[in-house]
Amino acid sequence: VSTATVSRTLSGRGPVSEATRARVLRAVQALQYLPSAAARSLRTQRTMTIGVLVPDLANPVFIPFLRGVQHVAHERGYAVLVVDGQRSLAVEQLALRRLRAQGVDAIVLAGPARDASLVAELRSGGIVVLDPDFGEARGSLLARLERAGTDAMCDALAALGHRRVAYVARERVSGALGQRRWHAMRDCWRGRGVTLERVIVGERRAPVEIGGLIDAVVRRPEPVTALICATHGLAPTLLRGLRAAAVDVPGDCSLVTYGDSEWAEAYRPALSVVAFDLYEVAVAVTADVIAHLDGGLPSQARALLRPARFVPRESTAAARA
Amino acid sequence: VSTATVSRTLSGRGPVSEATRARVLRAVQALQYLPSAAARSLRTQRTMTIGVLVPDLANPVFIPFLRGVQHVAHERGYAVLVVDGQRSLAVEQLALRRLRAQGVDAIVLAGPARDASLVAELRSGGIVVLDPDFGEARGSLLARLERAGTDAMCDALAALGHRRVAYVARERVSGALGQRRWHAMRDCWRGRGVTLERVIVGERRAPVEIGGLIDAVVRRPEPVTALICATHGLAPTLLRGLRAAAVDVPGDCSLVTYGDSEWAEAYRPALSVVAFDLYEVAVAVTADVIAHLDGGLPSQARALLRPARFVPRESTAAARA
DNA sequence: TTGTAGGCGTTATCAA
DNA sequence: TTGATAACGCCTACAA
Numbered sequence: 001v002s003t004a005t006v007s008r009t010l011s012g013r014g015p016v017s018e019a020t021r022a023r024v025l026r027a028v029q030a031l032q033y034l035p036s037a038a039a040r041s042l043r044t045q046r047t048m049t050i051g052v053l054v055p056d057l058a059n060p061v062f063i064p065f066l067r068g069v070q071h072v073a074h075e076r077g078y079a080v081l082v083v084d085g086q087r088s089l090a091v092e093q094l095a096l097r098r099l100r101a102q103g104v105d106a107i108v109l110a111g112p113a114r115d116a117s118l119v120a121e122l123r124s125g126g127i128v129v130l131d132p133d134f135g136e137a138r139g140s141l142l143a144r145l146e147r148a149g150t151d152a153m154c155d156a157l158a159a160l161g162h163r164r165v166a167y168v169a170r171e172r173v174s175g176a177l178g179q180r181r182w183h184a185m186r187d188c189w190r191g192r193g194v195t196l197e198r199v200i201v202g203e204r205r206a207p208v209e210i211g212g213l214i215d216a217v218v219r220r221p222e223p224v225t226a227l228i229c230a231t232h233g234l235a236p237t238l239l240r241g242l243r244a245a246a247v248d249v250p251g252d253c254s255l256v257t258y259g260d261s262e263w264a265e266a267y268r269p270a271l272s273v274v275a276f277d278l279y280e281v282a283v284a285v286t287a288d289v290i291a292h293l294d295g296g297l298p299s300q301a302r303a304l305l306r307p308a309r310f311v312p313r314e315s316t317a318a319a320r321a
Numbered sequence: 322v323s324t325a326t327v328s329r330t331l332s333g334r335g336p337v338s339e340a341t342r343a344r345v346l347r348a349v350q351a352l353q354y355l356p357s358a359a360a361r362s363l364r365t366q367r368t369m370t371i372g373v374l375v376p377d378l379a380n381p382v383f384i385p386f387l388r389g390v391q392h393v394a395h396e397r398g399y400a401v402l403v404v405d406g407q408r409s410l411a412v413e414q415l416a417l418r419r420l421r422a423q424g425v426d427a428i429v430l431a432g433p434a435r436d437a438s439l440v441a442e443l444r445s446g447g448i449v450v451l452d453p454d455f456g457e458a459r460g461s462l463l464a465r466l467e468r469a470g471t472d473a474m475c476d477a478l479a480a481l482g483h484r485r486v487a488y489v490a491r492e493r494v495s496g497a498l499g500q501r502r503w504h505a506m507r508d509c510w511r512g513r514g515v516t517l518e519r520v521i522v523g524e525r526r527a528p529v530e531i532g533g534l535i536d537a538v539v540r541r542p543e544p545v546t547a548l549i550c551a552t553h554g555l556a557p558t559l560l561r562g563l564r565a566a567a568v569d570v571p572g573d574c575s576l577v578t579y580g581d582s583e584w585a586e587a588y589r590p591a592l593s594v595v596a597f598d599l600y601e602v603a604v605a606v607t608a609d610v611i612a613h614l615d616g617g618l619p620s621q622a623r624a625l626l627r628p629a630r631f632v633p634r635e636s637t638a639a640a641r642a
Numbered sequence: 643t644t645g646t647a648g649g650c651g652t653t654a655t656c657a658a
Numbered sequence: 659t660t661g662a663t664a665a666c667g668c669c670t671a672c673a674a
Contacts, residue, residue, distance in 0.1 A: 017643060037362075070378070080403060101358060263584035325662080329653090
């Protein structure tokens with residue numbers, strides 16, 4: 001009944017006779033004994049804790065990512081510390097520092113880090129920091145996966161006779177991912193003989209304002225015949241704008257949005273989308289993180305991730321003549 | 322330059338001369354020194370960590386709650402450990418035990434705990450466990466706040482001439498909160514001379530199935546003229562069902578749903594809702610939790626919370642004659 | 643197979 | 659005002 005024996009019993013390391021083992025377990029039950037995580041962390045220099053940085057918790061696309069991290073982490077005995085970047089570089093830096101101060105063993109990033117030097121600093125401090133693109137030879141994993149969906153969408157739209165389309169985004173540049181999405185889109189259209197333009201909505205919220213912007217490109221000589229909504233979060237705003245401008249979808253103009261949800265499907269007309277779920281991405285990345293920590297081999301999960309796909313619904317139709 | 326002096330300098334407790342104080346801070350900068358959270362926890366018996374139990378992370382209504390907890394916790398120097406109940410009692414129990422094992426100082430619950438005895442056990446273990454209804458004299462805080470919105474909605478519907486309405490829910494009983502919502506609704510209608518019935522959707526997902534259920538109550542002698550959707554998450558499913566059954570909203574039947582979002586506003590017709598945001602609730606509860614931990618006075622924030630309100634939009638109109 | 647003892651990095655007590 | 663020292667609870671090499 002020494003502390004060492006108890007430790008050996010509970011950790012399963014070291015020899016313990018069956019008899020004492022039983023006695024120890026009985027005592028543990030009786031005394032409601034719970035090992036102190038703090039003491040263990042101090043001794044082992046590992047907190048069994050993983051941090052997740054979510055660029056913007058208010059944005060629902062990251063929720064599946066968060067769930068994916070949780071799932072794998074808990075399965076492997078790690079706790080999950082969640083921090084929110086709130087769409088701000090400064091907040092994100094603060095959040096990462098908080099994770100370091102808490103002593104997390106590793107940090108999972110939902111996207112490419114905005115402050116590379118801080119990440120490097122964390123890594124040099126012994127923290128494993130991974131994002132979906134970590135160690136990718138050919139560019140960004142996320143970009144490559146999404147590219148497939150973008151290609152399929154462009155094909156579909158081109159086949160429907162669209163020759164002039166507009167990409168509607170909140171801002172001109174919106175992080176590395178938004179940038180890549182825009183470039184991918186340009187590449188896709190180029191060579192298909194389609195003209196791509198960009199509508200920047202900015203902080204405008206009022207439906208009439210958005211409507212005015214759309215009206216200008218949809219009702220003019222050589223009008224745009226299809227709109228591509230850059231993010232799922234922007235879609236409701238855009239839809240209200242379309243309504244304010246009395247633009248009929250898909251009669252006057254087709255519509256596609258990035259990101260799927262039950263609401264996109266329930267809308268009338270049902271919205272065509274480029275669908276991509278971050279849950280599996282998170283599972284793969286977290287598995288790799290834990291492999292790093294536990295000294296296992298990195299999983300092949302990332303290589304097997306399913307690419308984004310285009311889901312045509314009612315909001316895309318043939319271009320007006 | 323002893324460890325004790327460093328500790329005093331950084332913690333601000335105990336006397337330190339201005340000269341040594343400066344020297345210590347300079348050294349801290351130079352050496353990138355970061356105190357070990359584990360060692361501090363071991364010594365102080367506090368982890369500066371708060372757990373949040375989210376009943377179902379996949380349900381977006383809890384995201385504002387999570388953000389509210391984060392906001393206050395981080396402001397006060399606490400880290401946040403998030404666990405997901407996944408709509409399952411067993412998972413929830415596991416999640417709570419995980420928080421205990423991690424050594425959190427306190428746990429914030431988004432709703433009434435499903436396993437009261439486990440919560441009692443945690444409390445007896447010295448963990449502060451609070452939910453929005455903690456210490457409420459007159460019933461449930463959440464129920465009371467929501468009640469105001471329900472009342473307003475019932476008034477509005479009654480004024481529009483609705484005499485027969487149906488409450489559409491996924492399950493007959495769905496946790497303490499769902500139960501209370503149903504009872505509140507019954508109380509509201511009673512005395513207004515309005516007949517309330519209940520439509521249980523169950524695990525049915527196909528629009529035609531849901532449509533059939535709705536069709537049966539909306540198209541019959543003495544039909545229901547208004548539908549009340551129990552949760553925001555059910556709304557898209559219900560809307561697809563209404564469409565499948567070719568029920569015109571609000572022509573054939575009015576519609577109200579609990580929970581607001583940009584999608585509800587963007588839908589055509591725009592959906593009337595009972596709006597209630599859990600962000601402020603979380604802020605208030607977390608402030609109280611931290612007051613418990615830090616020995617301050619419980620805030621009065623909960624008493625000042627704004628009640629739910631009814632937001633009439635296009636989906637509610639006068640009842641058919 | 644079991645027990646003893648040292649140390650992980652803090653903070654708090656006490657003596658200088 | 660500062661420094662030496664003793665815990666906090668766990669793990670683990672080593673001795674028994």
